[in-house]
Amino acid sequence: MSAPVTALFRPRTLNDALKMRAEQPGATVMAGGTDVMVYIESGTLKPTAILDLWGCSGLRWQQSITGGQFHGAGLTCTDVLRSGQSHPLLEAAAATVGAVQIQNRATLGGNICNASPAGDTLPVWLALKAEFEVASVRGRRRIPAASFWQGYKKIDLRPDELFLGILIPPLFGHTHFRKVGTRLAQSISKVVFAGRYNPGVDACLAFGAVGPTPMRCLKAETALVAGAAVDDVVQLVREEIAPIDDIRSTAVYRRQVAGNIVRRWLTSL
């Protein structure tokens, strides 16, 4: 059951968007609508005002800039797959989101700000040590991906701020993405993993759907870089993650599978 939406704001420019956001801090921000529409239908979200960024220019671009590669928040999964310019980890994640219809509407910024622990692209940003750029009429700031998700569905975004995009720094190493879903399309992750390993230098083992937020396994990463045996790294991964039983899967399964994925990847290098 949904209350009527009484106001719809559709800014054409980023400046307008930021102004509206400042004036309407209670409005629900929507991009592709692939989450918002579902929440409204199911009654879990009852917005009275919506700030629709779908037609807003200045959010849907991708470019190499100083310090790395920038992805606008409004890029859809399909944009990422078509451009051929994105990091392979991101491409792999984008290809597993929903199905083609969802990929055509679902945006990178939407996935990040919806902040579902099971969001398919979220571990990618952790593995790539991305920075998020947000803005308000007061100015811009950058937040490391690792500190953006503060708790279950809780993000470091103030009521007058909009999410602008993602900066991926140049990084090296082997990478691996794996989503364990429920089926081959229209699937929500039971476990999702993005890993990057630069032997002797650094490693990121990032998971989704195994805790209240997307998370890295810092102890396992340290052990890996220090040259620990794969079995020990796997053991640390299983200790660090905090999965639960829910309607999609079990904690036992998630823990076992998370370790198996890491073992399979590291032993295949």
Next chain:
Amino acid sequence: MSIGTSPPRRDGLEKLSGRALYADDFRPDGLLYGATVRSDRAHAKILSIERDPAFDWSDVTVVTAKDLPGPNIVTLMTDDQPILADGITRHVTEPIALVAAPTRERALAAANAVKITYEDLPSLFDPLLAEGHDVRIYGDDNVFKRLHIQHGVRTDTTSHLIRGRYRTGLQEQLYIEPQSMIASPRADGGFTVRGSMQCPYYVDRAVKRMLGHDRLNVVQAVTGGGFGGKEEYPSMLACHVVLLAQATGRPVKITYGRGEDLRATTKRHPAIIDLATLVSPEGELLELHARLWMDGGAYHTLSTVVLSRAILHVGGPYRCPFFDLEGTVVATNTPPNGAFRGFGAPQAQWAMERHMDRIARELGIDPLELRWRNLYREGDVTATGQALQDPGAFAVLRAAEAAAAAPVVRKTVRPGVENAELREGRGIAMAWHGCGFTGNGEAKIRGKVALEVRGSEVAVLSSSTDIGQGTETIFPMIVADTLGISMDRVFNTEHDTGIVPDSGPTVASRTAMVVGGTCEKAAQQLLGRLRKEHGEGDFDSLLQRWRAADRGLLRVEETYEVDASVVWDPETYQGDAYPTFGWSCVIVDLRVDVDTGEVIYDRVVTATDVGKALSPVLAEGQIEGGTLQALGWATAEEVVLDARGCMRNDRLTNYIIPTALDAPEFVTALVEIPFAGGPFGAKGIGEIPMDAPAAAVAQAIERAVGARLDSLPMTPERVLAAMEIR
């Protein structure tokens, strides 16, 4: 001749182009929207039903059990299920009150503003504890039905005793179109009901009994799938919209949202099946003892006949000199379970096929070889004493083996699993399925079909609905070929109980075989009548002579008559359980990811004895769709209940059915062993695709990774836990 060819389906273009009108597309003038106030308790006394005083009720009508014009009973098999709960609720989601309002949103808000107070009663959820439990849900002992069949001669030779317990869970039919129904007042004080349904006359009978008069007609709207889920449930929904239309004097529509549909409507009966067999050292079955329990939920619905079909199929397509089969279906405080494609037979045969694998394992015999040794042969006698004629078991096994000899083309694995370790496995399973109603069902129904000549066209009047399986195409083909005219000149009328005779319900794999057969006889009767009056000639020349003689409306009605040689004793369950049986063999090739327990289906070969493929494309569609539905039951679909017995995963994102991407390559062999009692030799094929695949999957998983699973569904969680590898 159209039979044996695959003309485009009659309803195809309208459905593809979006022009087809489903129930929710109808918006008659003055339409009100209904919504249902449901119980949120598993078992409770209803103390009060009150309207929230803060809510604006000015344009809302509320109906409760007190407003019923007639008996508070959803008429079906037994009189236990109320149209609206009165004084007590026996399961969560049970309807307690109804509201009607000018918009859907207002109706839903009003339903939320009806406040129920309860006094909780102890509730019962475990079917194995239900019989004689202190919590009384049905009758004296919570037993809806117990059936026992014993037949044959016990063995006195040396043999192995092999026992096992097998389980299956709830499954949702998941028709694409949710339940939807509209009632409109008629000028004569009666009502027209239009909606999504399989069985217009079930609805007709239920509503007429509630109303206490006959001023009612029921019309099937284009229906987006049923699979049994629209066999009995629409009777309740139709009673609801008629109640609201009567209270308001206006047309009222209720269309369930997906979540409500999933939470409230019927599912496949869960089953627990214990099998014990005595087997010779060579693997011949000597005795089969079965003890089967089914969970019927809080009301009877069709549980007795679901149980009956389960017991009659539990032996699988295998000969055995002695059968001792007992089944019990009990009540629990969960939403009622009901009809679902296969109707008990898939649960029972899952158990028997897994048991055959267990026998093979324990005796060290190849599972395929074990099946070869035990399949029914000509003249073998079933558990009901029925001597089988032309059993197709060997034919489908040979056809499936031949089709499976071609190499499997493995699909490209998906991104991210390039480095996965995928282990291959092949599994084989077999099934039989009784076509049409059990025992004397058809003799009781005496289903009717009428044909009417309208201009140069012939109208087929039946209550057999098209729920996706092809009735609108098949009946015209049968009639046209029998009359010797083009099928373009034959069409089904709307399925309106005000016009069409009662052909029986659209269930039990009976539509093509039984009602289609009646169509054929009706066409023969039509020709016979013309020939009697006007001598020899083809249909058109005879029709010309009929017209020239100014003989008026040309109409015939035909009734299905059961062959007098068919004998059935409903007391002892001995005799001819079914007019004929379909047979199937399924060979699954899959891979299991050893890190995740996920199953990737590569190829499913099926060989099915269909009697005669009236339209091969439609037959293949039925079989492939049913097989995919069975694969979902095998490894994906799990209904998760909360502590009140309410479905928690009530969305399509978390009740997981296979998508097109999950579908394997299908190789679908149609075997045609004609049945003399069916039109052009056709047998029923609607349900048999559901029977064998899950067991073939289980065997393939066992071969691939050593995981032995005897419970459905075999989710990745369960596969991984059962794997011996790590």
